[in-house]
Amino acid sequence: MLEVNAQAQKSETLIYNFKINNKLPIYQFHLKLPTSEEDSGISIKVFGKNSYSFVQEIITDTDLSYEEFRKNKTEYFSAVDYNFDGYLDIKLVSVIASGLERYEVWLFNSKTKRFDFNKEISDLSTPIPNFQTRQIDTSDTSSAGAEHYYESYAFKHGKLYLIKSDQQTARPGKNGQIIYVTKIVRERRFGKMKIVCEASFDLESRVTLLKGVLSKCGDFVSK
Structure with a gap:
């Protein structure tokens, strides 16, 4: 159910392909990472139908550097079904510390076909479904x-x-x-x-x- 393809583009953007549900087209995510220590902002552009249709843009922050993401690109941004509804949700690692990790989590909304930020899960320490x-x-x-x-x-x-x-x-x-x-x-x-x-x-x-x-x-x- 999960199809991932992460690659570097223009030295600052990573591209991921996730199959959110077997009944939906593959969603593509363009992750633009911070390129300096002063910049912690991350832009996630979401496309449906194999990058042909723009869905939404997510703006968030992370404590991790661009180089850390490049080395761990399939681990730091991934898709998993957190609310057990049959649709994959997306998570972004925001903090890695001794004994815990924190993620920014967006749940897939089957009605709007978009991803909604979930503060409850994002506030948890190393949440694993x-x-x-x-x-x-x-x-x-x-x-x-x-x-x-x-x-x-x-x-x-x-x-x-x-x-x-x-x-x-x-x-x-x-x-x-x-x-x-x-x-x-x-x-x-x-x-x-x-x-x-x-x-x-x-x-x-x-x-x-x-x-x-x-x-x-x-x-x-x-x-």
Whole structure:
């Protein structure tokens, strides 16, 4: 369902071809990148019917350089179905940091045949669609590996709702070594987020259940 063809043009424009849906013609995207450190603006011109019909122009910003895009052109701009409606949406990497990535995401509108910016998904940390659960999974991890924050979201009537969160924090000692980690897992129950497990884990592999059911906490990660 996805057809990609990225190439450089006039040293500042990359061209992508995405098959958004089998019933639609291939969409072509002309990505004009910033050519200096002072310029962070990106222009995305969208064409339908194999570049014969102009659809829209998207103007946005990125923290990434032109050279970074050239090296990773098929990773930094791509198409994926975020809302599980059978149409591919587009995402642009805007931030890459230790333990997370952020994307600018535009959802395909099957009525207008255009792409609409979605702030809810764009505000998430490393959002990845899970096609088995039909949910969007996010992750934010520290460089140490012992801390993380995972979330899962689901669409309902076009709106994104938090379904589950998994937060693990670490307490370091005087020498910087981790003394213990604490994990809190919440799930949506009857319209509200509830703690289903809260537990701690020390260096001697002792687990202390503070609240809820221990199996809901899953595995602890310590490094």
